[in-house]
Amino acid sequence: MKDRKSAVLAAIDENWRQFRTSLDRLVSEDMSKAGVLSDLAVTDIVGHVTTWEWELVNALDRNRIEPISDIDEFNKNAIQNKKGRTPRQIIEDMEQIHRSLRDQLAKTPNAYFEPNEPFRKFIDSCTVLHYQEHGSQIRIWGSEHSLRASDQ
Numbered sequence: 001m002k003d004r005k006s007a008v009l010a011a012i013d014e015n016w017r018q019f020r021t022s023l024d025r026l027v028s029e030d031m032s033k034a035g036v037l038s039d040l041a042v043t044d045i046v047g048h049v050t051t052w053e054w055e056l057v058n059a060l061d062r063n064r065i066e067p068i069s070d071i072d073e074f075n076k077n078a079i080q081n082k083k084g085r086t087p088r089q090i091i092e093d094m095e096q097i098h099r100s101l102r103d104q105l106a107k108t109p110n111a112y113f114e115p116n117e118p119f120r121k122f123i124d125s126c127t128v129l130h131y132q133e134h135g136s137q138i139r140i141w142g143s144e145h146s147l148r149a150s151d152q
Contacts, residue, residue, distance in 0.1 A: 005113040008120075009105060012127045016098065019049070019131035022138040023091070027147050031087035036141040037134075040079070043090045045134050047082035048075060050094045053101045056126040060104045060112075065122050101127075 023031075023042070031042045040048075059065045068074045082090065105123070112119035 003110065005108075005110045008113045008123065009102075012102075012105070012123075015128045015131040015135075019135035019138075022135040022142065025139070025142050025146065028087050030142065030146045031090070033145065035145065037137050042138055042141075043085070043087055044079045044082070045138060046090050046094050047085070048079055049130050049134055050090075050097050051075075051078035051082075052126040052130055053097050056122060057097070057101050057104045059122060060108050060119070065118060 023046070026042060031046075034041050036042055036045055055068075082093075085093070108119075111117060112123065114120060
């Protein structure tokens with residue numbers, strides 16, 4: 001039987017693969033089209049997911065979760081800070097930050113993966129839950145609006 005940390009890491013990996021697959025179905029031109037979630041494009045959503053992964057990397061590194069007083073404002077600023085980056089740059093950042101996250105999680109104490117542990121909630125919300133939420137939004141949007149979908 002897997003220990004809890006291994007089980008959580010396996011869930012992160014599986015949900016990451018599904019999130020990543022939602023992007024694989026898109027062509028580059030799709031990535032910058034607004035409308036996936038309100039006026040957000042795929043690049044905005046990927047940048048948002050990446051920002052939260054980076055927040056988790058930093059929290060794990062300092063062994064402390066910094067409270068964010070206004071999450072909506074934080075999210076808005078994070079998206080704005082990534083404007084102007086190409087889809088390729090956004091994906092490269094995503095891959096690099098995800099590798100950093102996996103490296104950091106591998107070093108994380110087992111206790112952080114226990115239920116009711118504040119870090120466990122933060123880990124789940126920045127990874128599995130985030131990948132599921134936004135991956136499904138991208139898949140639904142892509143099936144209806146992707147240039148690749150219209151070619152089929």
